[in-house]
Amino acid sequence: MKKFTMALSAALALATPAAALDFVCQVRDTGNGFISPVLALQFEPGATTGNVFDVYINEVHGAPIQAKVKDRGNGKYRFTYRLNNIPARPRPARIGYRIELDTSKNTVIVRGSMPGVTNSFNGSGQCERGK
Structure with missing residues (x-):
């Protein structure tokens, strides 16, 4: 896990614009899987896209891939993206993710949904500002 966290930081550092905000979050899966234990976010305030890893x-x-970013005001941001071909059985999974980042509290909530599946994937955690 430590190696992966360092890889997250390195991957985002290579593509960091000068005014970008970087966050590395430790996320606890609250049920049903497909929620990563570590999440990295990078974006510029006012931009409509950011990077997620x-x-x-x-x-x-x-x-890292691009995600849509929406400024919800008061230091809150919503990231949305779809990830296809996630290794799973009996066939690869396709999941739409929504991440709610609160920069004032350094918290994150992650939600995922699969087409044709009624239950969703959830997680929450704490974030640290990248350096």
Whole structure:
């Protein structure tokens, strides 16, 4: 896990714009899987896209991917993205993710949903500002 956290930091550091905000979050899966224990977020305030990286993104793409970012005011941001071909049985999974980041409290809530599946994937955790 420590190696993965360092890889997250290194991956985002390579693509860091000068005014970007970086967060590395420790996330606790609250049921049903497909929630990464470590999550990295990078974005510029006012931008409509940012970078996201976690265990599943690393498995599928090997590098951070872009996500839509919405500024919800008061230091709160929503990231949305879809990840296809996540290794799973009996066939690869396709999951839509929504991340709620509160920069004033340094907290994150992660939700995922699969087409045709009624239950969702959830997690929450604490974040640290990247350096």
